[in-house]
Amino acid sequence: MSILVLAEHHDGALAGATAHVVAAAQQIGGDIDVLVAGENVAAIAEAAAKLDGVSKVRVADNAAYAHLLAEPTAALLAELAGDYSHVLAAASTTGKNVLPRVAALKDVAQISEIIAVESPDTFKRPIYAGNAIATVQSEDALKVITVRSTGFDAVAEGGSAAIEAVDFVADNAQSTFLKEELAQSDRPELGAAKVVISGGRGMGNGENFKLLDGIADKLGAAIGASRAAVDAGFVPNDMQVGQTGKIVAPELYIAVGISGAIQHLAGMKDSKVIVAINKDEEAPIFQVADYGLVADLFQALPELEQRL
Amino acid sequence: MKVFVAVKRVIDYNVKIRVKPDHSDVDLTSVKMAMNPFCEIAVEEAVRLKEKGVATEIVAVTIGPKAAQEQLRTALALGADRAIHVETDERVESLGAAKALAKLVEEEQPGLVILGKQAIDTDNNQTGQMLAALTGLPQGTFASAVDVDGEKVQVTREVDGGLQTVELTLPAIVTTDLRLNEPRYAKLPDIMKAKKKPLDVKTPADLGVSVGSRVKLVKVEPPAERQGGVKVGSVDELVDKLKNEAKVIS
Ligand SMILES: Cc1cc2nc3c(=O)[nH]c(=O)nc-3n(C[C@H](O)[C@H](O)[C@H](O)COP(=O)(O)OP(=O)(O)OC[C@H]3O[C@@H](n4cnc5c(N)ncnc54)[C@H](O)[C@@H]3O)c2cc1C
Ligand SMILES: Nc1ncnc2c1ncn2[C@@H]1O[C@H](COP(=O)(O)O)[C@@H](O)[C@H]1O
Numbered sequence: 001m002s003i004l005v006l007a008e009h010h011d012g013a014l015a016g017a018t019a020h021v022v023a024a025a026q027q028i029g030g031d032i033d034v035l036v037a038g039e040n041v042a043a044i045a046e047a048a049a050k051l052d053g054v055s056k057v058r059v060a061d062n063a064a065y066a067h068l069l070a071e072p073t074a075a076l077l078a079e080l081a082g083d084y085s086h087v088l089a090a091a092s093t094t095g096k097n098v099l100p101r102v103a104a105l106k107d108v109a110q111i112s113e114i115i116a117v118e119s120p121d122t123f124k125r126p127i128y129a130g131n132a133i134a135t136v137q138s139e140d141a142l143k144v145i146t147v148r149s150t151g152f153d154a155v156a157e158g159g160s161a162a163i164e165a166v167d168f169v170a171d172n173a174q175s176t177f178l179k180e181e182l183a184q185s186d187r188p189e190l191g192a193a194k195v196v197i198s199g200g201r202g203m204g205n206g207e208n209f210k211l212l213d214g215i216a217d218k219l220g221a222a223i224g225a226s227r228a229a230v231d232a233g234f235v236p237n238d239m240q241v242g243q244t245g246k247i248v249a250p251e252l253y254i255a256v257g258i259s260g261a262i263q264h265l266a267g268m269k270d271s272k273v274i275v276a277i278n279k280d281e282e283a284p285i286f287q288v289a290d291y292g293l294v295a296d297l298f299q300a301l302p303e304l305e306q307r308l
Numbered sequence: 309m310k311v312f313v314a315v316k317r318v319i320d321y322n323v324k325i326r327v328k329p330d331h332s333d334v335d336l337t338s339v340k341m342a343m344n345p346f347c348e349i350a351v352e353e354a355v356r357l358k359e360k361g362v363a364t365e366i367v368a369v370t371i372g373p374k375a376a377q378e379q380l381r382t383a384l385a386l387g388a389d390r391a392i393h394v395e396t397d398e399r400v401e402s403l404g405a406a407k408a409l410a411k412l413v414e415e416e417q418p419g420l421v422i423l424g425k426q427a428i429d430t431d432n433n434q435t436g437q438m439l440a441a442l443t444g445l446p447q448g449t450f451a452s453a454v455d456v457d458g459e460k461v462q463v464t465r466e467v468d469g470g471l472q473t474v475e476l477t478l479p480a481i482v483t484t485d486l487r488l489n490e491p492r493y494a495k496l497p498d499i500m501k502a503k504k505k506p507l508d509v510k511t512p513a514d515l516g517v518s519v520g521s522r523v524k525l526v527k528v529e530p531p532a533e534r535q536g537g538v539k540v541g542s543v544d545e546l547v548d549k550l551k552n553e554a555k556v557i558s
Binding site: 067071094096105111138179230246251273291 | 319321324325327334401402403406425426428429430431432433434435436437438439440441442445446447448449450452462465466467468469470471472473474475476477480485486487521522523524525526527528529530531534536537538539540542543544546547549550554556557
């Protein structure tokens with residue numbers, strides 16, 4: 001077996017998710033190559049070469065792959081896939097955008113968001129918003145898979161894989177990158193934070209989200225939100241946790257003014273410890289919370305900030 | 309411009325599913341079914357494009373069992389002009405659906421195909437991307453804004469770090485995210501009128517495609533249940549427990 005992992009990177013740095021995907025690749029077994037595609041990605045390739053378990057880093061450094069648009073990136077992966085039994089990427093918006101396109105180009109199925117490897121062709125993945133776990137077996141010769149980072153512990157860094165250039169340049173006349181509006185934050189990334197504190201509709205408005213700031217500062221936490229909070233315009237979309245937002249599994253998740261709809265639970269119920277603060281003692285969030293505090297958040301939050 | 313919308317019949321999003329005792333699958337007997345929420349958003353977007361004079365005809369398509377015609381009728385009531393049902397009782401996964409859709413796109417040459425980003429049953433998030441690959445068309449996935457401008461469409465995409473805008477040449481494939489629009493409800497007179505709108509039924513064989521899946525569902529299990537914990541009486545008690553019992557803060 002030989003596995004190709006598409007590296008995830010942002011702002012010139014290798015993203016943490018890649019080390020989790022390599023861990024999934026190790027469980028499948030076989031040689032692991034990492035593909036770094038993008039523009040000016042030499043430093044990213046070097047970071048990828050340090051990941052334990054990686055045999056070789058292949059670098060497609062070309063303007064064609066800037067922003068990892070789906071059309072050229074999928075063409076590149078489809079071109080390289082012939083050398084491999086598995087192609088893996090993180091179940092990020094990049095992986096989800098590109099890998100199904102690769103799979104269809106190779107006329108094989110794609111398996112989304114695996115959380116466990118049973119054997120090289122059999123995997124576990126959540127379905128129905130995580131209310132069931134399916135074990136699926138692929139009969140395709142090439143397996144194209146996205147990996148949920150929270151399902152696999154990241155590999156360490158200690159390797160020194162060889163780095164080699166890939167010459168293939170995909171031409172793309174169909175799609176053009178126009179702009180990006182990325183949220184600026186000094187806080188840890190939602191998917192990687194050890195502590196996450198999320199606010200819901202109960203926060204009342206965007207201004208009140210500031211009540212979470214002091215607590216997040218003290219705990220080194222990332223701040224998340226329910227869809228209702230995003231929809232109401234309190235906070236931007238990249239903060240949404242849930243079935244159709246981000247999946248998190250921190251050591252500590254604090255849900256504030258969130259009722260606990262199944263779509264929200266799908267994104268956070270694998271957290272180690274869950275705290276819920278809600279004024280309605282019947283709120284379903286209390287059914288999954290290790291510690292529930294029935295209280296008005298406008299009283300509880302300032303008090304919590306002070307006690308920490 | 310002709311616009312295709314793909315709609316899938318799935319379990320209603322409010323229903324909490326149960327796994328069958330033999331772990332062969334999820335139990336869908338007498339469960340409320342509905343149009344996938346992301347497909348509702350796709351239909352709404354198509355209707356708005358027609359209201360703006362950009363779309364001239366909206367064709368709703370589904371691949372699935374006979375009962376999926378209910379969702380096509382819903383799409384017709386919401387404003388689609390006609391519908392195509394590719395009827396099959398097979399378990400259709402994303403690749404199979406994309407193959408059938410690709411064939412219809414080839415036959416009918418729509419300028420835009422709008423799909424949901426994700427079906428809430430399989431949570432796959434694949435079909436639009438696969439359809440784009442099979443038709444050789446560009447893709448704008450997870451769209452929160454779609455602006456058609458002559459021969460091009462600008463799509464604002466919800467990505468992990470925020471928003472990204474791409475420009476695609478038409479024809480193109482778009483998949484919807486939740487904030488693209490807020491779908492309207494069908495009005496009774498429109499539901500009545502929808503019954504008379506054309507609905508074509510075809511089989512995968514008519515299209516010359518096979519829609520079955522090469523991914524075997526080995527078993528389906530309930531997830532590990534979380535035990536609800538305790539209620540604490542005060543913020544002090546909460547902080548104490550987090551420090552000394554759960555040891556997640558110091
Ligand atoms: C296809 C689809 C996908 C979805 N995906 C997601 C997703 O990814 N993530 C997600 O979160 N949702 C998602 N949803 C939405 C989900 O169904 C719920 O609507 C949403 O999670 C509700 O958010 P909420 O808990 O903040 O709001 P509500 O359900 O309105 O709950 C607000 C809570 O705040 C409490 N509250 C109010 N005031 C106070 C106060 N002063 N002090 C303390 N508590 C207070 C109330 O008691 C209540 O429990 C999705 C829905 C659909 C249809
Ligand atoms: N059987 C189907 N019939 C029609 N459309 C489908 C079907 N399966 C998937 N789709 C479309 O593809 C979207 C994403 O589904 P998926 O990629 O399977 O999660 C859905 O929201 C639909 O728009």
